[in-house]
Amino acid sequence: MSLLEELVEALRVLPGVGQKSAQRMAWHLLERQRTGGKRLARALEEAMQRIGHCERCRTFSEEVVCSLCSSASRDDSLLCVVETPADLAALESATGYRGRYFVLLGRLSPLDGRGPRELGLDLLDARLSEGQIKELIIATSATVEGEATAHYLTQLARRHAVQPTRLAHGVPLGGELEYIDRGTLAHAFGSRHHVPS
Protein backbone atom coordinates (compact mmCIF):
# COMPACT_ATOMS: atom_id res chain seq x y z
CA MET A 1 0.00 0.00 0.00
CA SER A 2 1.42 3.41 -0.96
CA LEU A 3 1.66 6.24 1.58
CA LEU A 4 -1.18 8.04 -0.22
CA GLU A 5 -3.45 4.99 0.02
CA GLU A 6 -2.52 4.62 3.68
CA LEU A 7 -3.43 8.25 4.35
CA VAL A 8 -6.80 7.89 2.57
CA GLU A 9 -7.53 4.73 4.55
CA ALA A 10 -6.54 6.39 7.84
CA LEU A 11 -8.73 9.46 7.16
CA ARG A 12 -11.78 7.20 6.97
CA VAL A 13 -11.65 6.84 10.76
CA LEU A 14 -13.21 10.34 10.94
CA PRO A 15 -17.01 10.34 11.38
CA GLY A 16 -18.96 10.90 8.15
CA VAL A 17 -15.89 10.53 5.94
CA GLY A 18 -16.12 7.90 3.18
CA GLN A 19 -13.71 6.89 0.44
CA LYS A 20 -14.43 9.89 -1.81
CA SER A 21 -14.15 12.56 0.91
CA ALA A 22 -11.02 10.92 2.31
CA GLN A 23 -9.38 11.13 -1.13
CA ARG A 24 -10.43 14.75 -1.51
CA MET A 25 -9.01 15.54 1.94
CA ALA A 26 -5.70 13.81 1.21
CA TRP A 27 -5.28 15.63 -2.13
CA HIS A 28 -6.22 18.96 -0.60
CA LEU A 29 -3.64 18.58 2.17
CA LEU A 30 -0.90 17.44 -0.22
CA GLU A 31 -1.59 20.14 -2.78
CA ARG A 32 -2.30 23.15 -0.63
CA GLN A 33 -1.92 22.51 3.07
CA ARG A 34 1.30 20.63 3.87
CA THR A 35 1.99 22.87 6.87
CA GLY A 36 -1.58 22.51 8.12
CA GLY A 37 -1.34 18.76 7.56
CA LYS A 38 1.83 18.50 9.65
CA ARG A 39 0.26 20.64 12.36
CA LEU A 40 -2.78 18.33 12.36
CA ALA A 41 -0.50 15.28 12.66
CA ARG A 42 1.19 16.76 15.73
CA ALA A 43 -2.07 17.93 17.34
CA LEU A 44 -3.59 14.45 16.85
CA GLU A 45 -0.55 12.66 18.25
CA GLU A 46 -0.47 14.90 21.34
CA ALA A 47 -4.22 14.80 21.93
CA MET A 48 -4.56 11.01 21.54
CA GLN A 49 -1.60 10.51 23.88
CA ARG A 50 -2.23 13.08 26.57
CA ILE A 51 -5.96 13.84 26.82
CA GLY A 52 -7.59 11.66 29.46
CA HIS A 53 -10.66 12.03 31.65
CA CYS A 54 -11.05 14.35 34.62
CA GLU A 55 -10.91 12.27 37.79
CA ARG A 56 -13.83 14.20 39.28
CA CYS A 57 -16.35 14.84 36.47
CA ARG A 58 -15.09 12.47 33.71
CA THR A 59 -15.00 15.08 30.94
CA PHE A 60 -11.98 15.23 28.59
CA SER A 61 -8.99 16.86 30.27
CA GLU A 62 -5.22 16.88 29.94
CA GLU A 63 -4.94 17.54 33.70
CA VAL A 64 -5.92 15.04 36.41
CA VAL A 65 -8.73 17.42 37.44
CA CYS A 66 -10.27 19.65 34.71
CA SER A 67 -10.46 23.43 34.89
CA LEU A 68 -14.23 23.43 35.54
CA CYS A 69 -13.83 21.14 38.56
CA SER A 70 -10.82 22.97 39.98
CA SER A 71 -12.27 26.47 39.47
CA ALA A 72 -12.93 28.21 42.81
CA SER A 73 -15.69 30.40 41.38
CA ARG A 74 -18.32 27.74 40.65
CA ASP A 75 -21.24 26.82 42.90
CA ASP A 76 -20.66 23.51 44.68
CA SER A 77 -24.35 23.09 45.56
CA LEU A 78 -25.40 22.52 41.92
CA LEU A 79 -24.40 19.47 39.88
CA CYS A 80 -25.51 19.05 36.26
CA VAL A 81 -25.34 15.52 34.80
CA VAL A 82 -24.83 15.30 31.02
CA GLU A 83 -24.16 12.42 28.65
CA THR A 84 -21.14 13.74 26.72
CA PRO A 85 -18.44 16.44 26.80
CA ALA A 86 -20.25 17.89 23.73
CA ASP A 87 -23.43 18.36 25.81
CA LEU A 88 -21.34 20.02 28.53
CA ALA A 89 -19.86 22.44 25.97
CA ALA A 90 -23.33 23.20 24.56
CA LEU A 91 -24.72 24.05 28.01
CA GLU A 92 -21.65 26.13 28.93
CA SER A 93 -21.96 28.24 25.81
CA ALA A 94 -25.77 28.62 25.87
CA THR A 95 -26.59 29.12 29.55
CA GLY A 96 -25.23 31.19 32.43
CA TYR A 97 -24.96 28.07 34.63
CA ARG A 98 -22.23 28.43 37.27
CA GLY A 99 -22.44 25.08 39.06
CA ARG A 100 -20.41 21.88 38.50
CA TYR A 101 -20.86 19.09 35.95
CA PHE A 102 -20.74 15.31 35.84
CA VAL A 103 -20.27 13.55 32.49
CA LEU A 104 -21.68 10.02 32.05
CA LEU A 105 -19.87 9.33 28.74
CA GLY A 106 -22.96 7.46 27.52
CA ARG A 107 -26.40 6.39 28.72
CA LEU A 108 -27.70 3.30 30.47
CA SER A 109 -28.01 0.53 27.92
CA PRO A 110 -27.69 -2.88 29.58
CA LEU A 111 -27.96 -4.71 26.24
CA ASP A 112 -24.78 -2.96 25.04
CA GLY A 113 -23.08 -3.67 28.36
CA ARG A 114 -23.43 -0.08 29.59
CA GLY A 115 -24.58 -0.36 33.20
CA PRO A 116 -24.23 2.04 36.16
CA ARG A 117 -20.53 1.17 36.59
CA GLU A 118 -19.62 2.10 32.99
CA LEU A 119 -21.31 5.48 33.44
CA GLY A 120 -19.30 6.17 36.61
CA LEU A 121 -22.41 6.19 38.78
CA ASP A 122 -20.38 4.84 41.72
CA LEU A 123 -18.29 8.02 41.42
CA LEU A 124 -21.47 10.13 41.30
CA ASP A 125 -22.83 8.25 44.34
CA ALA A 126 -19.66 9.09 46.29
CA ARG A 127 -19.92 12.69 45.13
CA LEU A 128 -23.51 13.00 46.39
CA SER A 129 -22.43 11.49 49.72
CA GLU A 130 -20.09 14.44 50.27
CA GLY A 131 -23.23 16.41 51.26
CA GLN A 132 -22.49 19.73 49.49
CA ILE A 133 -24.86 19.19 46.57
CA LYS A 134 -28.43 20.50 46.97
CA GLU A 135 -29.74 20.11 43.41
CA LEU A 136 -28.97 17.46 40.78
CA ILE A 137 -29.81 18.85 37.33
CA ILE A 138 -30.48 15.88 35.05
CA ALA A 139 -29.70 16.91 31.45
CA THR A 140 -29.72 13.54 29.67
CA SER A 141 -31.12 13.38 26.15
CA ALA A 142 -34.85 13.00 25.47
CA THR A 143 -34.54 9.45 24.08
CA VAL A 144 -35.76 6.17 25.56
CA GLU A 145 -32.30 5.38 26.96
CA GLY A 146 -31.81 8.96 28.11
CA GLU A 147 -35.14 8.79 29.99
CA ALA A 148 -34.18 5.48 31.62
CA THR A 149 -30.89 7.04 32.71
CA ALA A 150 -32.76 10.08 34.05
CA HIS A 151 -35.07 7.79 36.04
CA TYR A 152 -32.08 6.02 37.60
CA LEU A 153 -30.43 9.36 38.45
CA THR A 154 -33.67 10.66 40.04
CA GLN A 155 -33.75 7.69 42.40
CA LEU A 156 -30.05 8.11 43.20
CA ALA A 157 -30.61 11.80 44.07
CA ARG A 158 -33.61 10.96 46.30
CA ARG A 159 -31.56 8.36 48.20
CA HIS A 160 -29.13 11.16 49.11
CA ALA A 161 -31.95 13.66 49.87
CA VAL A 162 -30.81 15.83 46.95
CA GLN A 163 -33.44 17.65 44.83
CA PRO A 164 -33.50 16.22 41.28
CA THR A 165 -34.56 18.56 38.44
CA ARG A 166 -34.90 18.05 34.67
CA LEU A 167 -34.66 20.32 31.64
CA ALA A 168 -38.04 21.53 30.35
CA HIS A 169 -39.45 19.84 27.25
CA GLY A 170 -41.65 21.64 24.74
CA VAL A 171 -41.81 23.65 21.55
CA PRO A 172 -38.30 24.90 20.61
CA LEU A 173 -37.92 28.69 20.36
CA GLY A 174 -38.69 29.79 16.82
CA GLY A 175 -40.35 26.41 16.12
CA GLU A 176 -43.46 26.44 13.95
CA LEU A 177 -46.10 24.11 15.38
CA GLU A 178 -46.78 22.61 11.96
CA TYR A 179 -43.28 21.16 11.72
CA ILE A 180 -42.89 19.83 15.26
CA ASP A 181 -43.14 16.08 15.84
CA ARG A 182 -46.32 14.72 17.43
CA GLY A 183 -44.66 13.58 20.64
CA THR A 184 -43.17 16.98 21.41
CA LEU A 185 -46.42 18.74 20.52
CA ALA A 186 -48.52 16.45 22.72
CA HIS A 187 -46.09 16.96 25.61
CA ALA A 188 -46.05 20.74 25.18
CA PHE A 189 -49.86 20.81 25.02
CA GLY A 190 -50.22 18.68 28.15
CA SER A 191 -47.69 20.84 30.03
CA ARG A 192 -49.35 24.14 29.13
CA HIS A 193 -49.23 26.73 31.90
CA HIS A 194 -51.07 29.88 32.96
CA VAL A 195 -49.83 33.08 31.40
CA PRO A 196 -48.53 35.25 34.26
CA SER A 197 -50.70 38.38 34.56
Next chain:
Amino acid sequence: MSLLEELVEALRVLPGVGQKSAQRMAWHLLERQRTGGKRLARALEEAMQRIGHCERCRTFSEEVVCSLCSSASRDDSLLCVVETPADLAALESATGYRGRYFVLLGRLSPLDGRGPRELGLDLLDARLSEGQIKELIIATSATVEGEATAHYLTQLARRHAVQPTRLAHGVPLGGELEYIDRGTLAHAFGSRHHVPS
Protein backbone atom coordinates in the same frame (compact mmCIF):
# COMPACT_ATOMS: atom_id res chain seq x y z
CA MET B 1 -5.19 26.95 24.33
CA SER B 2 -5.88 23.40 25.57
CA LEU B 3 -4.83 20.34 23.56
CA LEU B 4 -8.48 19.69 22.70
CA GLU B 5 -8.92 23.23 21.35
CA GLU B 6 -5.69 22.86 19.38
CA LEU B 7 -6.93 19.60 17.86
CA VAL B 8 -10.29 21.16 16.87
CA GLU B 9 -8.48 24.14 15.34
CA ALA B 10 -6.07 21.86 13.43
CA LEU B 11 -8.91 19.69 12.05
CA ARG B 12 -10.41 22.76 10.37
CA VAL B 13 -7.62 22.60 7.78
CA LEU B 14 -9.58 19.75 6.15
CA PRO B 15 -11.81 20.83 3.25
CA GLY B 16 -15.48 21.28 4.18
CA VAL B 17 -14.85 20.97 7.92
CA GLY B 18 -16.08 23.87 10.07
CA GLN B 19 -16.04 24.44 13.83
CA LYS B 20 -18.95 22.09 14.60
CA SER B 21 -17.72 19.15 12.48
CA ALA B 22 -14.18 19.60 13.82
CA GLN B 23 -15.50 19.33 17.40
CA ARG B 24 -17.54 16.27 16.51
CA MET B 25 -14.47 14.68 14.89
CA ALA B 26 -12.23 15.42 17.89
CA TRP B 27 -14.78 13.99 20.35
CA HIS B 28 -15.36 10.94 18.19
CA LEU B 29 -11.64 10.17 18.02
CA LEU B 30 -11.10 10.72 21.75
CA GLU B 31 -14.12 8.69 22.79
CA ARG B 32 -14.03 5.81 20.40
CA GLN B 33 -11.05 5.83 18.06
CA ARG B 34 -7.80 6.55 19.92
CA THR B 35 -5.97 3.85 17.96
CA GLY B 36 -7.39 5.12 14.66
CA GLY B 37 -6.47 8.66 15.68
CA LYS B 38 -2.86 7.69 16.37
CA ARG B 39 -2.69 5.81 13.08
CA LEU B 40 -4.03 8.90 11.27
CA ALA B 41 -1.40 11.07 12.99
CA ARG B 42 1.41 8.78 11.76
CA ALA B 43 -0.04 8.47 8.22
CA LEU B 44 -0.34 12.27 7.97
CA GLU B 45 3.16 12.88 9.26
CA GLU B 46 4.65 10.36 6.82
CA ALA B 47 2.60 11.52 3.85
CA MET B 48 3.26 15.26 4.35
CA GLN B 49 6.95 14.52 4.75
CA ARG B 50 7.60 11.96 2.07
CA ILE B 51 5.05 12.33 -0.75
CA GLY B 52 6.42 14.55 -3.48
CA HIS B 53 5.75 14.84 -7.20
CA CYS B 54 6.80 12.39 -9.89
CA GLU B 55 9.72 13.89 -11.80
CA ARG B 56 8.20 12.79 -15.10
CA CYS B 57 4.41 13.28 -14.89
CA ARG B 58 4.07 15.48 -11.75
CA THR B 59 1.45 13.33 -10.01
CA PHE B 60 1.84 12.58 -6.28
CA SER B 61 4.48 9.95 -5.65
CA GLU B 62 6.75 8.85 -2.85
CA GLU B 63 9.28 7.65 -5.44
CA VAL B 64 11.24 9.97 -7.76
CA VAL B 65 9.36 8.43 -10.70
CA CYS B 66 5.82 7.15 -10.05
CA SER B 67 4.67 3.59 -10.75
CA LEU B 68 2.59 4.65 -13.81
CA CYS B 69 5.63 6.30 -15.42
CA SER B 70 8.04 3.49 -14.60
CA SER B 71 5.66 0.69 -15.65
CA ALA B 72 6.98 -1.17 -18.69
CA SER B 73 3.51 -2.26 -19.83
CA ARG B 74 2.08 1.16 -20.78
CA ASP B 75 1.93 2.59 -24.29
CA ASP B 76 4.55 5.34 -24.78
CA SER B 77 2.83 6.74 -27.88
CA LEU B 78 -0.21 8.04 -25.91
CA LEU B 79 0.00 10.88 -23.40
CA CYS B 80 -3.09 12.07 -21.51
CA VAL B 81 -2.92 15.54 -19.89
CA VAL B 82 -5.09 16.06 -16.79
CA GLU B 83 -5.39 18.89 -14.28
CA THR B 84 -5.11 16.98 -10.99
CA PRO B 85 -4.07 13.61 -9.54
CA ALA B 86 -7.78 13.17 -8.75
CA ASP B 87 -8.64 13.40 -12.47
CA LEU B 88 -5.89 10.86 -13.21
CA ALA B 89 -7.37 8.46 -10.66
CA ALA B 90 -10.88 8.95 -12.10
CA LEU B 91 -9.70 8.13 -15.65
CA GLU B 92 -7.65 5.15 -14.45
CA SER B 93 -10.63 3.62 -12.68
CA ALA B 94 -13.25 4.41 -15.37
CA THR B 95 -11.42 3.69 -18.63
CA GLY B 96 -9.17 1.00 -20.01
CA TYR B 97 -6.55 3.59 -21.02
CA ARG B 98 -3.05 2.08 -21.10
CA GLY B 99 -0.95 5.11 -22.12
CA ARG B 100 0.97 7.58 -19.96
CA TYR B 101 -0.23 10.69 -18.09
CA PHE B 102 0.92 14.22 -17.46
CA VAL B 103 -0.54 16.18 -14.52
CA LEU B 104 -0.71 19.99 -14.73
CA LEU B 105 -1.54 20.52 -11.03
CA GLY B 106 -3.88 23.36 -12.03
CA ARG B 107 -5.03 25.25 -15.12
CA LEU B 108 -3.77 28.34 -16.88
CA SER B 109 -4.88 31.39 -14.94
CA PRO B 110 -2.50 34.30 -15.48
CA LEU B 111 -4.41 36.53 -13.02
CA ASP B 112 -3.65 34.05 -10.21
CA GLY B 113 -0.04 33.80 -11.33
CA ARG B 114 -0.49 30.36 -12.93
CA GLY B 115 1.29 30.52 -16.26
CA PRO B 116 2.82 27.78 -18.45
CA ARG B 117 5.85 27.44 -16.12
CA GLU B 118 3.70 26.75 -13.02
CA LEU B 119 1.87 24.00 -14.91
CA GLY B 120 5.16 22.36 -15.89
CA LEU B 121 4.57 22.98 -19.59
CA ASP B 122 8.34 23.28 -20.17
CA LEU B 123 8.55 19.69 -18.90
CA LEU B 124 5.72 18.68 -21.25
CA ASP B 125 7.46 20.48 -24.13
CA ALA B 126 10.66 18.49 -23.48
CA ARG B 127 8.59 15.30 -23.28
CA LEU B 128 6.96 15.94 -26.65
CA SER B 129 10.43 16.61 -28.12
CA GLU B 130 11.47 13.06 -27.27
CA GLY B 131 9.47 12.01 -30.33
CA GLN B 132 7.76 8.88 -28.97
CA ILE B 133 4.34 10.45 -28.46
CA LYS B 134 1.85 10.22 -31.35
CA GLU B 135 -1.34 11.44 -29.65
CA LEU B 136 -1.82 14.04 -26.90
CA ILE B 137 -5.17 13.42 -25.19
CA ILE B 138 -6.27 16.71 -23.62
CA ALA B 139 -8.52 15.96 -20.64
CA THR B 140 -8.74 19.35 -18.96
CA SER B 141 -12.01 20.38 -17.35
CA ALA B 142 -14.85 21.95 -19.35
CA THR B 143 -14.52 25.37 -17.70
CA VAL B 144 -13.33 28.67 -19.20
CA GLU B 145 -9.84 28.21 -17.74
CA GLY B 146 -9.81 24.54 -18.69
CA GLU B 147 -10.70 25.46 -22.29
CA ALA B 148 -7.95 28.10 -22.41
CA THR B 149 -5.48 25.49 -21.14
CA ALA B 150 -6.72 23.02 -23.74
CA HIS B 151 -6.22 25.63 -26.48
CA TYR B 152 -2.62 26.20 -25.35
CA LEU B 153 -1.97 22.44 -25.25
CA THR B 154 -3.42 21.99 -28.75
CA GLN B 155 -0.94 24.52 -30.14
CA LEU B 156 1.92 22.91 -28.25
CA ALA B 157 1.03 19.50 -29.70
CA ARG B 158 0.80 20.90 -33.25
CA ARG B 159 4.26 22.50 -32.91
CA HIS B 160 5.64 19.01 -32.23
CA ALA B 161 3.55 17.43 -35.00
CA VAL B 162 1.68 15.38 -32.40
CA GLN B 163 -2.08 14.71 -32.91
CA PRO B 164 -4.11 16.52 -30.21
CA THR B 165 -7.47 14.98 -29.17
CA ARG B 166 -10.10 16.05 -26.63
CA LEU B 167 -12.67 14.19 -24.56
CA ALA B 168 -16.16 14.24 -26.11
CA HIS B 169 -18.69 16.67 -24.63
CA GLY B 170 -22.40 15.97 -24.59
CA VAL B 171 -25.32 14.48 -22.71
CA PRO B 172 -24.04 12.33 -19.79
CA LEU B 173 -25.10 8.66 -19.85
CA GLY B 174 -28.39 8.32 -17.99
CA GLY B 175 -28.95 12.07 -18.20
CA GLU B 176 -32.50 13.28 -18.81
CA LEU B 177 -32.53 16.12 -21.35
CA GLU B 178 -34.89 18.16 -19.19
CA TYR B 179 -32.32 18.50 -16.42
CA ILE B 180 -29.20 19.20 -18.49
CA ASP B 181 -27.83 22.74 -18.57
CA ARG B 182 -28.44 24.79 -21.72
CA GLY B 183 -24.77 24.99 -22.71
CA THR B 184 -24.28 21.23 -22.67
CA LEU B 185 -27.57 20.66 -24.50
CA ALA B 186 -26.74 23.20 -27.22
CA HIS B 187 -23.29 21.63 -27.67
CA ALA B 188 -24.72 18.10 -27.83
CA PHE B 189 -27.36 19.21 -30.36
CA GLY B 190 -24.79 20.97 -32.54
CA SER B 191 -22.47 17.95 -32.44
CA ARG B 192 -25.18 15.41 -33.38
CA HIS B 193 -23.93 12.60 -35.60
CA HIS B 194 -25.34 10.08 -38.07
CA VAL B 195 -26.54 6.86 -36.53
CA PRO B 196 -24.36 4.08 -37.96
CA SER B 197 -26.48 1.75 -40.03
